[in-house]
Each structure stands twice: as C-alpha cells, then as structure tokens.
Amino acid sequence: xxxxxxxxxxxxxxxxxxxxxxxxxxxxxxxxxxxxxxxxxxxxxxxxxxxxxxxxxxxxxxxxxxxxxxxxxxxxxxxxxxxxxxxxxxxxxxxxxxxxxxxxxxxxxxxxxxxxxxxxxxxxxxxxxxxxxxxxxxxxxxxxxxxxxxxxxxxxxxxxxxxxxxxxxxxxxxxxxxxxxxxxxxxxxxxxxxx
Amino acid sequence: xxxxxxxxxxxxxxxxxxxxxxxxxxxxxxxxxxxxxxxxxxxxxxxxxxxxxxxxxxxxxxxxxxxxxxxxxxxxxxxxxxxxxxxxxxxxxxxxxxxxxxxxxxxxxxxxxxxxxxxxxxxxxxxxxxxxxxxxxxxxxxxxxxxxxxxxxxxxxxxxxxxxxxxxxxxxxxxxxxxxxxxxxxxxxxxxxxx
DNA sequence: ATTATACTGTAGCAAGCGATAAAAAAAGGG
DNA sequence: CCCTTTTTTTATCGCTTGCTACAGTATAAT
Numbered sequence: 001x002x003x004x005x006x007x008x009x010x011x012x013x014x015x016x017x018x019x020x021x022x023x024x025x026x027x028x029x030x031x032x033x034x035x036x037x038x039x040x041x042x043x044x045x046x047x048x049x050x051x052x053x054x055x056x057x058x059x060x061x062x063x064x065x066x067x068x069x070x071x072x073x074x075x076x077x078x079x080x081x082x083x084x085x086x087x088x089x090x091x092x093x094x095x096x097x098x099x100x101x102x103x104x105x106x107x108x109x110x111x112x113x114x115x116x117x118x119x120x121x122x123x124x125x126x127x128x129x130x131x132x133x134x135x136x137x138x139x140x141x142x143x144x145x146x147x148x149x150x151x152x153x154x155x156x157x158x159x160x161x162x163x164x165x166x167x168x169x170x171x172x173x174x175x176x177x178x179x180x181x182x183x184x185x186x187x188x189x190x191x192x193x194x195x
Numbered sequence: 196x197x198x199x200x201x202x203x204x205x206x207x208x209x210x211x212x213x214x215x216x217x218x219x220x221x222x223x224x225x226x227x228x229x230x231x232x233x234x235x236x237x238x239x240x241x242x243x244x245x246x247x248x249x250x251x252x253x254x255x256x257x258x259x260x261x262x263x264x265x266x267x268x269x270x271x272x273x274x275x276x277x278x279x280x281x282x283x284x285x286x287x288x289x290x291x292x293x294x295x296x297x298x299x300x301x302x303x304x305x306x307x308x309x310x311x312x313x314x315x316x317x318x319x320x321x322x323x324x325x326x327x328x329x330x331x332x333x334x335x336x337x338x339x340x341x342x343x344x345x346x347x348x349x350x351x352x353x354x355x356x357x358x359x360x361x362x363x364x365x366x367x368x369x370x371x372x373x374x375x376x377x378x379x380x381x382x383x384x385x386x387x388x389x390x
Numbered sequence: 391a392t393t394a395t396a397c398t399g400t401a402g403c404a405a406g407c408g409a410t411a412a413a414a415a416a417a418g419g420g
Numbered sequence: 421c422c423c424t425t426t427t428t429t430t431a432t433c434g435c436t437t438g439c440t441a442c443a444g445t446a447t448a449a450t
Binding site for chain 2: 112
Binding site for chain 2: 415417
C-alpha cells in the first residue's frame, strides 16, 4: 500500500505549526510563505497535503478544538455546575497562559473583524463561540434538572455571562495580562454566581 | 488666505467613512482601494490629506475615542462608583448596538491578532485598552477615598474585571448577540459588585 | 529492471497591495 | 491677465499575495 514516494514530513507536526501561526497572527495576517517557512515544507507539498489556505485553516481549527481547547468539554464533565464553571476558568487561564502556544483563544484571535474575502472566517468562529455557549447552557440545564442549581436560575443567561468573561479573558491576555490578574478576574466573576 | 485649489471633500466626513471601514474590517482587512471608494476620493488626495494608511488609522482612532467612545469618559463623571459602572455598561451596549456604525469596539475589532507588518496596531490598541482600565481604576480609587466604596475593595481588580466584561461584550456583539442579551449579561456581571 | 505513482524543488502566474510621479484643473494674489 | 499654489486626475511603480505548471526524484508494485 501507499505506493509512490512517501512524504518526508509529519502531517500533524506541520499542522501544529500552522495552527500556532494562525493563532498568533489570525487568518488574514498569516501568509502562505510564512506558513511554509514554519511548517518546513514548500508550497506544492502544502497544497497536496491540505488543499488550500482555507482548508488548512479549517483543519487547524479542528485540531485546536481537539487538542488545546479540549479543556472546555472536559470541564463540562465536572460533577456540579459550580465546579464546571471553576474548571472552565482554570482551564481557559491555563491554555491562554501556556507558553507552548500563542496567547489568547483562537476563536477570538483568529478573526473578529476580517476583510471581505475572509468573511467566512469571522462567521465560522462566531458559530463555534455560539456552540461553546450552547454546550455550557445545556450543562447548566442538566444541573437544574439534577437539583444542583436552583430552578430559578436562567441557564441561558448564566452561560452567556460566563462565556462573555471567557472571551474577555482572551482579550485581556492579548493585552499582556498576567496569570495572577486573570485568576483574580475569574474569582471576581464567580461572585456573581447564583444563590 | 487658503490660496490654491480648494479640496472638494470634507475631511471629517471622509475620516468618518474611513473609521467605519477600519471598525468593520480591522486595520489589515481594510485596503486602500476600499478606503478611497468609501471616502469618495482618490489615492493622491488621501495621501495629501492624511499621510499614509498608518497615519489615517491613527487619526480614525483619535476620532473614535472622541466621538463614539466618549461614553467611557462621560461615565466616569457619575457620582458613585456603582453608577459609573452601570453607565459604562449602558454606554458600551448603546455604542455596540448602534446601527449607525459597525458592531463591537474598535479597540477590540481593530486588530487583536495581526500580521508582522501591523504589529504596532496590536500593541497600540492594547495600550489604549490598558489606558481605559487605568482610568476606571483611578475612578474607583477616588470612590474609595470618598468613602463611596469600602476601602477593602481592590480598585485594580475591580476595574480589570469590569473592562474584561466590556471586551467580552464586544466579542459577543461580533457574534450577533442582541441588545437584550447584552443587557442581561451586564446585569449578571453587576451581581459581583462588592458589599 | 521496469513502470506507475506520489512527493519535492524551482520557477512563475495573475491579481491585489500600499504608495507615487507627472500632468491637468481650479482657486487666490499681483 | 498671468503666476503661484494646491488639488485632482491618470497612469503607473515595485512588491507580496494565494496559487500552480513543470521537471526531477524517490518509493512500491509488477
């Protein structure tokens, strides 16, 4: 099987390098020549392996959700709504401060405002942020059903508030905030917790 | 006075048009040809009146701070720290939802992640966000000195938390949140208010 | 060994980018 | 009216962008 010349680079390693670049500079701020430099391959190899810039970004986005942003779905498995939320903040701060990859959250840094040709990036990232909010809302609804949270709590509002702070933390980190500062913000944010 | 051919466009109107474009598409997502189209002038006129793209962006940024973002400094004049904060949220939501100009806050949308050539935009916007945080911190410190806020309150932490929510609101609006939703988020955020 | 297959390297495409040179046009001062 | 000054117009400049054709090279199957 796999006859023909084998590639002499690792696809996942190259994808990680591309992810880091998109993460740091956004979709539009990342040029293909910068990508090939960082990935250690040349353009035809990139196109053969990933399609084009858009397809490469989508694959990097998938990888982002499965690897560095997996803290989100992991946090949802905590036993109580409060601990879910605390773990969410902790995980977000850990990711955002991790020196092994760029600052902030790719869903925010990747492209909040884009040129007309990259409008799909803005929309796609918006959908993913909305999906995260929806997942958290479901988890809170479950907590209400389990009598973990009071049924007077509005799960949708609470989830929207929490993710708003999360996106805000990403912006703060892009501005150079320290781990201690982000921690303090998350602790203050938790003072709004119901009951 | 003013001899020579007069310009046949209004500088401030053109600047407003440029501001709207930068606001919507970010610095890098806005091309000079798109700018000249929207401003109704051609390139040499733009260069004669504003310098270059960077200088134009800086002037648009100044205008942004003086016109649509003036709600921030206005809010600081409210009599109590709590009312300052409430007015801040109200003003931010009003601006972010205003159909007369693009969604979100230019300090966030303008360029959170940029290509290497536009790194100064990222830094500049970060400095302005930090300046906003510092202004709010000073106001809270004043409130503590006036016995309006308890002296057990940490003005720096509180200011950082509030602006974190503000930047989060900008991200949420970019994702299509409604005015009612943003209002609910700000009300929940105020539940963390000290005392 | 030969052949088919798939990857790599060089070189270059059209299009758009930010920015400008040179000439024509419109005003005021003499 | 002419001359100076400033603007607008037209036509580009050199460079980078995302992308690809072509030739060369390395492997597996036959």
